[in-house]
Amino acid sequence: xxxxxxxxxxxxxxxxxxxxxxxxxKVQSSDGHILQADVRALLLSSTxxxxxxGYDDENKPLEKLEVNNVVxxxxxxxxxxxxxxxxxxxxxxxxxxxxxNIFIPSWDRHFLTKLPMGNLFDLITAAYHLDITGLINYxxxxxxxxxxxxxxxxxxxxxxxxxxxxxxxTSTATWDD
Amino acid sequence: xxxxxxxxxxxxxxxxxxCMNDGDLIAFSLCSKHSKNLTKSLNRKNWxxxxxxxxxxxxxxxxxxxxxxxxxxxxxxxxxxxxxxSRIEPYRDCGVATEMNRWRKPEFTGxxxxxxxxxxxxxxxxxxxxxxxxxxxxxxxxxxxxxxPILRFERECTNELIEQCVSKLSAEHLWMMSNHRFxxxxxxxxxxxxxxxxxxxxxxxxxxxxxxxxxxxLYRLKRADEKELEVSIRLGRDVISSKMKNYEACETENKSxxxxxxxxxxxxxxxxxxxxxxIDEGINSSANFAILDVSHRDHEHSKRLAVANFGAKLNFxxxxxxxxxxxxxxxRYAYEGENFKVGTGLSYSTxxxxxxxxxxxxVLGYGFEYDNDGFGLKIPLLDLxxxxx
Numbered sequence: 001x002x003x004x005x006x007x008x009x010x011x012x013x014x015x016x017x018x019x020x021x022x023x024x025x026k027v028q029s030s031d032g033h034i035l036q037a038d039v040r041a042l043l044l045s046s047t048x049x050x051x052x053x054g055y056d057d058e059n060k061p062l063e064k065l066e067v068n069n070v071v072x073x074x075x076x077x078x079x080x081x082x083x084x085x086x087x088x089x090x091x092x093x094x095x096x097x098x099x100x101n102i103f104i105p106s107w108d109r110h111f112l113t114k115l116p117m118g119n120l121f122d123l124i125t126a127a128y129h130l131d132i133t134g135l136i137n138y139x140x141x142x143x144x145x146x147x148x149x150x151x152x153x154x155x156x157x158x159x160x161x162x163x164x165x166x167x168x169x170t171s172t173a174t175w176d177d
Numbered sequence: 178x179x180x181x182x183x184x185x186x187x188x189x190x191x192x193x194x195x196c197m198n199d200g201d202l203i204a205f206s207l208c209s210k211h212s213k214n215l216t217k218s219l220n221r222k223n224w225x226x227x228x229x230x231x232x233x234x235x236x237x238x239x240x241x242x243x244x245x246x247x248x249x250x251x252x253x254x255x256x257x258x259x260x261x262x263s264r265i266e267p268y269r270d271c272g273v274a275t276e277m278n279r280w281r282k283p284e285f286t287g288x289x290x291x292x293x294x295x296x297x298x299x300x301x302x303x304x305x306x307x308x309x310x311x312x313x314x315x316x317x318x319x320x321x322x323x324x325x326p327i328l329r330f331e332r333e334c335t336n337e338l339i340e341q342c343v344s345k346l347s348a349e350h351l352w353m354m355s356n357h358r359f360x361x362x363x364x365x366x367x368x369x370x371x372x373x374x375x376x377x378x379x380x381x382x383x384x385x386x387x388x389x390x391x392x393x394x395l396y397r398l399k400r401a402d403e404k405e406l407e408v409s410i411r412l413g414r415d416v417i418s419s420k421m422k423n424y425e426a427c428e429t430e431n432k433s434x435x436x437x438x439x440x441x442x443x444x445x446x447x448x449x450x451x452x453x454x455x456i457d458e459g460i461n462s463s464a465n466f467a468i469l470d471v472s473h474r475d476h477e478h479s480k481r482l483a484v485a486n487f488g489a490k491l492n493f494x495x496x497x498x499x500x501x502x503x504x505x506x507x508x509r510y511a512y513e514g515e516n517f518k519v520g521t522g523l524s525y526s527t528x529x530x531x532x533x534x535x536x537x538x539x540v541l542g543y544g545f546e547y548d549n550d551g552f553g554l555k556i557p558l559l560d561l562x563x564x565x566x
Contacts, residue, residue: 098192098195100195100196102196117179117180118179118180120180121180121181121184121185124185124189125185125186125189128185128186128188128189136189136192137192139189140189140190140192140193140196141193141196143180143182143193143196144193144194144196144197144201145196146180147197147201147204147205148197148198148201149200149201150201150204151204151280151281152204152205152207152208152280152281152282153281155201155204155205155208156208156209157179158179158180159179159180159181159182159183159205159208160179160180160181160182160183161182161183161208161209161211161212
């Protein structure tokens with residue numbers, strides 16, 4: 001039987017959102033850097049979306065959001081990614097969540113692969129803290145792709161795994177009586 | 178600068194590993210013991226795993242998913258050739274040795290590799306072990322096989338080869354060996370195309386005939402520890418040949434504990450007792466009583482709780498050595514993992530055991546043991562054993 005080609009496709013946005021006037025707020029990183037971002041971009045983060053909703057519900061003016069567990073450099077990367085995806089339908093990221101074969105759009109592929117591994121690690125960790133599903137998906141998939149075709153030794157180096165293999169074992173706990 | 182994969186949030190690194198194909202995941206699993214355990218924890222299963230035995234190697238085929246569901250043909254199948262040395266030759270369907278040199282592990286023998294692959298893909302056994310006509314007994318004698326529910330032979334295999342293989346793999350290795358490295362089916366069913374002498378298959382093993390010879394024979398094998406195994410040898414030409422290209426020569430019965438419930442086994446209960454006495458080439462006798470004796474076992478761990486467990490054993494044999502003693506566990510809880518065993522409670526067991534692969538001495542709960550599994554120390558309140566297998 002002829003094998004099927006890779007049919008993993010990225011879900012298409014259902015309907016384009018009508019563009020609304022940008023609502024800019026300040027975002028402060030853990031090391032005191034203050035950046036500016038469109039609220040629509042920040043809404044990609046479930047964590048920040050909840051905070052913003054809290055302000056809106058109480059009709060309090062939102063001037064500055066504090067992100068206590070992300071440093072300025074990484075926060076800038078996060079906001080750059082969010083800005084690029086602020087028009088995305090959140091259902092796309094949810095649909096791709098935990099899927100093995102996801103398609104990484106070219107902009108994201110370029111954005112993530114150009115980063116040194118250390119920065120990519122910080123970005124994924126920040127995405128985890130801020131609960132940005134799409135960025136987690138693409139970040140993790142990029143890490144997996146970076147391991148493609150690597151030998152054990154290269155992987156140990158890539159992932160910073162210092163522990164050498166110890167005594168070889170034939171025990172699978174499945175051979176025992 | 179490396180990406181500290183293992184420092185990522187658990188969910189994220191699990192997702193990252195899940196995105197890897199089998200070849201990359203195998204390379205990752207070989208990085209360290211920790212990475213191996215992480216790979217196992219993904220619970221990734223291949224659609225099909227099978228092993229074929231050739232002249233001096235075993236080919237392990239890992240097929241990721243059904244062809245109808247395949248996303249990427251290049252990543253769907255991995256064929257791995259293993260022998261008794263450290264030589265490993267993985268290659269894809271197209272024959273290109275893409276994985277060659279990726280999984281270098283000079284300290285691994287073929288047996289280690291096989292165990293590793295089964296372990297990381299959470300296979301309790303090779304579902305089908307196929308013997309080809311090229312197979313040589315000399316190789317079978319040096320390669321340790323995992324358990325398999327189905328053993329198949331190529332049509333061209335000689336009767337002599339079938340007899341030798343069945344005798345070695347099913348009767349000797351899978352059952353009669355007492356070092357607990359091999360699994361113990363409750364029964365073995367042989368469906369043969371041609372008549373093969375049971376005497377030759379069970380050569381050197383003590384058995385009794387329960388039924389036969391009209392439709393074949395039913396044998397009962399008994400080990401020195403009183404555990405029994407039934408072996409049925411039947412002619413299956415009419416039934417088997419019309420269904421299968423390669424006939425099954427040996428299949429463990431589905432009802433057996435080892436096959437049907439590979440993940441779990443719970444046995445024991447309240448007020449348990451048993452005894453046995455046998456005189457053959459020595460004396461084998463034991464008696465045991467417990468108010469409560471419950472054990473639970475799966476492939477990773479085993480646990481046992483015993484209350485007021487008392488017993489005595491007296492075993493002398495010129496082949497098996499000496500094993501005498503008194504078990505006196507007022508209360509005991511034991512947990513056994515892959516690399517260790519720990520027990521606690523209050524035990525005053527006393528005894529001595531000198532057997533070819535096992536030495537154990539204990540006096541009123543104090544003692545030590547040493548066998549093929551590892552080394553252990555005991556005091557009445559605690560016992561620890563470190564396993565190197």
